[in-house]
Amino acid sequence: EAEVAQSPRYKITEKSQAVAFWCDPISGHATLYWYRQILGQGPELLVQFQDESVVDDSQLPKDRFSAERLKGVDSTLKIQPAELGDSAMYLCASSPGAGFYNEQFFGPGTRLTVL
Amino acid sequence: GENVEQHPSTLSVQEGDSAVIKCTYSDSASNYFPWYKQELGKGPQLIIDIRSNVGEKKDQRIAVTLNKTAKHFSLHITETQPEDSAVYFCAAYSGAGSYQLTFGKGTKLSVIP
Numbered sequence: 001e002a003e004v005a006q007s008p009r010y011k012i013t014e015k016s017q018a019v020a021f022w023c024d025p026i027s028g029h030a031t032l033y034w035y036r037q038i039l040g041q042g043p044e045l046l047v048q049f050q051d052e053s054v055v056d057d058s059q060l061p062k063d064r065f066s067a068e069r070l071k072g073v074d075s076t077l078k079i080q081p082a083e084l085g086d087s088a089m090y091l092c093a094s095s096p097g098a099g100f101y102n103e104q105f106f107g108p109g110t111r112l113t114v115l
Numbered sequence: 116g117e118n119v120e121q122h123p124s125t126l127s128v129q130e131g132d133s134a135v136i137k138c139t140y141s142d143s144a145s146n147y148f149p150w151y152k153q154e155l156g157k158g159p160q161l162i163i164d165i166r167s168n169v170g171e172k173k174d175q176r177i178a179v180t181l182n183k184t185a186k187h188f189s190l191h192i193t194e195t196q197p198e199d200s201a202v203y204f205c206a207a208y209s210g211a212g213s214y215q216l217t218f219g220k221g222t223k224l225s226v227i228p
């Protein structure tokens with residue numbers, strides 16, 4: 001069964017350091033999402049890609065966060081510099097297309113701890 | 116933007132009993148309402164969804180109801196089993212303006228054997 005892959009699964013860093021997360025969506029899925037899930041809350045969308053283009057990054061803190069999906073396949077989310085408040089689970093999801101007709105499949109996430 | 120409230124935050128039931136989780140949403144333009152189950156160490160997984168033109172949908176032991184007038188929807192799990200223990204999230208998708216899912220804060224369901 002095809003799954004969304006994410007790495008690393010866990011990351012501990014000190015504040016002001018740079019961190020990067022990687023996501024490999026299900027093959028053939030054109031739409032890719034990055035979510036942030038703070039402990040005890042639901043996921044919040046950070047950025048949505050359609051192929052290699054950003055569709056929605058309105059909730060991405062662009063002063064420190066960046067995301068790319070250069071060839072329209074895998075994607076990287078970067079934080080520089082990391083702050084204490086960035087500690088959270090970062091989830092990647094993919095779907096065959098955009099819109100609610102297409103189920104979003106989530107990866108296992110990367111748990112980030114900023115010390 | 117959309118705001119989704121979910122209750123209760125924790126729920127404990129005896130095995131075999133029913134569990135009900137309720138959500139309300141604020142944006143009357145929202146038209147799709149999925150429910151996700153998140154097990155420890157895993158990402159959320161879609162378990163059932165409902166569109167705004169339907170009042171109820173059932174899939175084996177799981178059912179979802181939608182009241183558009185009151186802007187609330189509920190998840191019903193019957194004959195609960197220990198493997199139903201997880202965190203459940205409701206979400207709402209608005210096709211107007213912001214084309215994204217807004218999630219509730221989650222309900223931790225514990226099924227006691």
